[in-house]
Amino acid sequence: MSNIARSFLLSSIVAIAPVGVIAADSSDPIVIPIHNWSSQIVMSNVVGQMFEEMGNNVEYITTDSQAVYESVRLGDVALELEVWEGAFGASFRTALEKGGLHDAGDHDAVTREDWWYPMWTKDACPGLPSWEALNDCAALFATAETGSKGRYLDGPVDWLKHGQERVEALGMNFQVVNAGSAAALWAEIGAAEADRKPVVVFNWTPNFAEAVWPGEFVEFPEWVDGCDTDPSVGPNPNALYDCGNPAKGYLKKAAWDGMKDKWPHAYCALTKISFTNPQIAEMAKLVDTDELEPEEAAVEWLAANRATVDPWINACK
Amino acid sequence: MKKHDQNERDLKAIDTNTGIASIFLLVALAFLLSRGILPAWLIRIPEALVPPLAVWLDLIFNFIKDDLHLIDLTRAISGGLEVLLDITANLLYGRNRWPKLGPIPWAAVCASFVVLAYYLGGLRLALLALVTFVWTALIGQWKIAMQTMSVLTLAAPFAVLIGLGLGITAWKFRTFDKSIRPILSVLQTLPFFTYLLPAVIFFKVGPTAGAVATIMFAVPPMILMTTLGLRKVSTEIVEAGHMSGCTRWQMLRRVYIPAARTEILVGVNQVIMLCLAMVVLTAFIGMPGLGAKLLAMMGSFKIGRSFEIGITIVLFAIMLDRMSKAWVMKQPVHFDRGTQWWHRHKYFLLSLLAFVFFLLLSQLIPILAEVTRKQSFSQGKEIDKIIKGFLAIDSIKNTTEWLRWFLNVKVLIPFRNSLLWIPTPAFILIIMGLGWYLAGKKEALIAGLFFTIVAITGWWDRSVITLYTVISAVVLATFIGIPLGILAARSTKWSSRILLACDTAQTFPSFIYLIPAIMLFGVNDVAVVFSILIFAAVPLTRYTIEGLRGVPPEMVEAADMSGATRFQKLLTVQLPLALPTMGVGFNQAINFAFFMVIIAAFIGTQDLGQELQRTLAGTELGKNFVLGMNVSLMALSFDFIITKWTETRKQALGLG
Numbered sequence: 001m002s003n004i005a006r007s008f009l010l011s012s013i014v015a016i017a018p019v020g021v022i023a024a025d026s027s028d029p030i031v032i033p034i035h036n037w038s039s040q041i042v043m044s045n046v047v048g049q050m051f052e053e054m055g056n057n058v059e060y061i062t063t064d065s066q067a068v069y070e071s072v073r074l075g076d077v078a079l080e081l082e083v084w085e086g087a088f089g090a091s092f093r094t095a096l097e098k099g100g101l102h103d104a105g106d107h108d109a110v111t112r113e114d115w116w117y118p119m120w121t122k123d124a125c126p127g128l129p130s131w132e133a134l135n136d137c138a139a140l141f142a143t144a145e146t147g148s149k150g151r152y153l154d155g156p157v158d159w160l161k162h163g164q165e166r167v168e169a170l171g172m173n174f175q176v177v178n179a180g181s182a183a184a185l186w187a188e189i190g191a192a193e194a195d196r197k198p199v200v201v202f203n204w205t206p207n208f209a210e211a212v213w214p215g216e217f218v219e220f221p222e223w224v225d226g227c228d229t230d231p232s233v234g235p236n237p238n239a240l241y242d243c244g245n246p247a248k249g250y251l252k253k254a255a256w257d258g259m260k261d262k263w264p265h266a267y268c269a270l271t272k273i274s275f276t277n278p279q280i281a282e283m284a285k286l287v288d289t290d291e292l293e294p295e296e297a298a299v300e301w302l303a304a305n306r307a308t309v310d311p312w313i314n315a316c317k
Numbered sequence: 318m319k320k321h322d323q324n325e326r327d328l329k330a331i332d333t334n335t336g337i338a339s340i341f342l343l344v345a346l347a348f349l350l351s352r353g354i355l356p357a358w359l360i361r362i363p364e365a366l367v368p369p370l371a372v373w374l375d376l377i378f379n380f381i382k383d384d385l386h387l388i389d390l391t392r393a394i395s396g397g398l399e400v401l402l403d404i405t406a407n408l409l410y411g412r413n414r415w416p417k418l419g420p421i422p423w424a425a426v427c428a429s430f431v432v433l434a435y436y437l438g439g440l441r442l443a444l445l446a447l448v449t450f451v452w453t454a455l456i457g458q459w460k461i462a463m464q465t466m467s468v469l470t471l472a473a474p475f476a477v478l479i480g481l482g483l484g485i486t487a488w489k490f491r492t493f494d495k496s497i498r499p500i501l502s503v504l505q506t507l508p509f510f511t512y513l514l515p516a517v518i519f520f521k522v523g524p525t526a527g528a529v530a531t532i533m534f535a536v537p538p539m540i541l542m543t544t545l546g547l548r549k550v551s552t553e554i555v556e557a558g559h560m561s562g563c564t565r566w567q568m569l570r571r572v573y574i575p576a577a578r579t580e581i582l583v584g585v586n587q588v589i590m591l592c593l594a595m596v597v598l599t600a601f602i603g604m605p606g607l608g609a610k611l612l613a614m615m616g617s618f619k620i621g622r623s624f625e626i627g628i629t630i631v632l633f634a635i636m637l638d639r640m641s642k643a644w645v646m647k648q649p650v651h652f653d654r655g656t657q658w659w660h661r662h663k664y665f666l667l668s669l670l671a672f673v674f675f676l677l678l679s680q681l682i683p684i685l686a687e688v689t690r691k692q693s694f695s696q697g698k699e700i701d702k703i704i705k706g707f708l709a710i711d712s713i714k715n716t717t718e719w720l721r722w723f724l725n726v727k728v729l730i731p732f733r734n735s736l737l738w739i740p741t742p743a744f745i746l747i748i749m750g751l752g753w754y755l756a757g758k759k760e761a762l763i764a765g766l767f768f769t770i771v772a773i774t775g776w777w778d779r780s781v782i783t784l785y786t787v788i789s790a791v792v793l794a795t796f797i798g799i800p801l802g803i804l805a806a807r808s809t810k811w812s813s814r815i816l817l818a819c820d821t822a823q824t825f826p827s828f829i830y831l832i833p834a835i836m837l838f839g840v841n842d843v844a845v846v847f848s849i850l851i852f853a854a855v856p857l858t859r860y861t862i863e864g865l866r867g868v869p870p871e872m873v874e875a876a877d878m879s880g881a882t883r884f885q886k887l888l889t890v891q892l893p894l895a896l897p898t899m900g901v902g903f904n905q906a907i908n909f910a911f912f913m914v915i916i917a918a919f920i921g922t923q924d925l926g927q928e929l930q931r932t933l934a935g936t937e938l939g940k941n942f943v944l945g946m947n948v949s950l951m952a953l954s955f956d957f958i959i960t961k962w963t964e965t966r967k968q969a970l971g972l973g
Binding site for chain 2: 033069076209287
């Protein structure tokens with residue numbers, strides 16, 4: 001057999017061989033959306049760099065964290081790495097119903113979103129974290145416009161937190177005010193910090209704020225399934241939302257339906273990926289406290305966590 | 318004699334206007350007095366009568382998008398746009414795309430711009446360009462600034478070309494002009510949240526959607542200025558053109574456009590400023606760069622570094638504004654026949670030389686190519702400390718604490734509650750009455766129609782709250798902006814200083830105001846009003862200064878000679894004559910307030926802005942559009958009334 005024929009045969013074997021196993025990833029860039037909080041930006045960079053190690057092209061695009069699900073659905077971005085049960089559950093479910101994206105599995109990390117106070121609040125109201133104690137201290141949280149009632153700063157309305165319903169269900173002496181963005185919550189805590197004014201605001205974990213302002217969640221009656229649908233569940237037999245939020249909410253990944261076929265290897269890795277709470281906190285810390293740029297933080301984090309990441313990559317080669 | 322008749326007729330018209338206006342107001346009063354016994358359907362439109370507009374609109378959108386295949390067309394356009402964006406992205410910040418040459422070292426860009434600035438405006442402008450570029454590089458923001466510029470260097474020329482094309486068409490064809498005007502008015506008042514979803518769906522999230530939204534936002538003034546400029550071309554020039562035998566194309570190219578140069582270049586200037594105003598807002602739909610970084614910084618409470626980004630945006634805006642204005646002022650230079658080509662293009666060659674020189678130099682000295690994060694002079698943490706320290710000063714805390722209590726409890730909340738207490742029909746009648754009194758029949762009827770539509774959409778309460786915030790902010794801004802303008806107008810030096818401050822306040826990204834506003838006043842209406850107020854006071858101050866300084870000197874001299882004191886002179890001569898110009902400022906203040914009130918949803922409001930923000934989560938396009946239209950309709954009602962009022966005043970004063 002001539003050389004040419006041999007090489008032709010070889011190359012056709014090479015060309016056919018992978019078809020049986022798994023097709024090669026497309027060379028189009030995998031577009032990863034990034035939002036405006038550091039853990040998500042670093043995590044996206046970490047995953048992006050993993051994909052690059054696997055030989056893919058990756059690009060990042062800044063988007064709004066609610067509107068992004070429409071883009072995933074249309075395939076303009078390939079995936080979303082942080083779907084929070086509380087904040088984005090509604091948007092995610094709407095997009096899921098319309099079709100075009102799917103659930104790509106949960107992270108190991110659990111999320112908690114609830115009423116929260118910075119530690120200095122406890123000095124003024126020592127009975128905390130119990131919610132009854134908080135209610136007895138309501139006067140401490142009163143402001144000019146709330147009169148004698150305490151003021152609780154809830155998250156933006158589109159996060160659907162049901163603060164108002166809970167105050168009514170538990171008969172609390174609080175008025176609920178909705179902040180318009182996460183930045184508004186931080187500004188409020190930051191303003192209270194100087195003279196250690198007691199405040200109670202909506203907050204969540206994992207989050208950079210834990211490192212800046214140590215604090216605790218208020219302990220409400222424990223979440224029982226059905227608390228949001230069946231009035232008889234929970235301490236108040238006649239009301240919904242008379243419990244705290246689930247202390248272990250999901251943190252999901254979402255993927256565009258077409259990702260599986262276009263970048264099968266990367267998609268396989270995506271389904272394997274699962275970060276824990278301390279890992280996410282570390283990612284946020286590299287940017288928020290150590291002041292690294294997100295790309296540098298991702299390089300550093302990857303170098304320190306090869307043992308976690310390598311199995312995901314190897315499983316999908 | 319004729320003039321006298323005219324005046325008398327005007328006076329009569331004003332009399333009947335006042336009469337009809339008072340009838341409207343009396344009927345409204347009757348509604349208010351009998352509110353207790355009014356049936357519920359006269360207080361608010363019953364839910365059952367509200368048509369499902371959002372559902373219908375959704376159906377229409379889906380039909381246009383999928384059945385008419387509009388989305389395929391827009392996606393094709395964004396594909397083409399993407400190719401161009403990739404080229405600028407590669408050159409400016411080294412994105413891995415064809416032609417794979419970039420990134421251009423910052424020192425080279427800086428040097429060529431400094432030469433250009435020197436050519437346009439001399440040493441001062443060159444210095445401004447130098448400061449802008451060196452600041453951006455040394456603070457470590459070069460790359461993100463260039464990410465922004467990679468989009469704007471395409472969006473701005475596109476907006477100019479589209480505006481020029483549409484402007485010329487509108488000038489040629491009256492009917493086109495008439496049909497395009499209402500669309501432009503709506504585009505200019507539509508809240509930015511309403512642009513956002515269609516841009517993402519039709520043009521793909523990312524730089525393309527950012528570029529399209531920017532172009533949409535920046536085009537209207539370019540169209541208006543082009544038409545205005547072409548209309549103003551004097552007949553003598555046109556005749557001269559005809560006599561020298563120009564073809565139609567030559568007429569346009571060699572006669573009309575050069576003669577309308579000033580207006581067209583003012584349009585270009587407006588385009589540049591509006592492009593920069595959108596830098597932060599478009600970050601929500603994937604525009605990379607300064608805006609995206611700013612949002613990330615604010616999300617993790619880094620005020621200092623957001624502040625630095627704000628300064629960069631302001632420096633770029635002022636530099637480009639001054640450069641484009643210098644370009645307007647600079648008349649074309651004509652060389653003698655036979656001048657050497659290198660002499661004709663001296664500055665261009667110099668600029669190219671500087672570019673190449675620094676390009677080569679930066680190969681030897683890496684810091685001229687890129688300043689890394691660790692080398693940068695960013696002082697984020699220190700600025701954080703200064704801002705926090707400033708906000709923690711006792712006297713400031715006490716003042717804001719008192720203001721918060723006073724404004725909230727004594728002013729804002731009672732005002733809001735009383736506006737909400739007014740029955741819908743009475744509210745519409747009051748608006749119509751005021752419109753009739755200030756402007757006339759046409760404007761009053763339009764305002765009445767617009768507010769009735771708002772009522773029918775079923776978002777009345779939220780619209781009233783939006784309006785309440787706008788009115789409160791504009792009234793408070795008047796107390797600050799107008800006295801400031803009057804004081805500044807006394808001397809040329811102070812006028813130019815305060816005008817510079819106005820430019821800065823206007824281009825400083827409005828988002829950055831939100832954080833200090835919350836830290837000073839907490840999440841409530843005072844913070845919302847405060848953040849709008851800063852923005853709304855700018856045009857008030859600007860037009861007060863311009864109005865007062867534009868008063869004819871002989872009028873002022875006449876007042877001086879008749880022995881008027883300074884105060885009398887101001888009150889009886891200067892202010893009345895400046896009033897029409899100040900009216901323009903007032904109109905702009907209201908428009909700015911309507912723009913900002915929606916952004917203030919990020920502080921926390923209960924108005925249309927909050928509801929608009931909520932539609933982003935469910936991608937409810939129909940509802941989003943209904944809400945946006947409500948904002949637009951209210952803003953347009955005010956716009957029509959005040960515009961008409963200023964025109965009438967100007968004519969009455971013999972200034973028009």
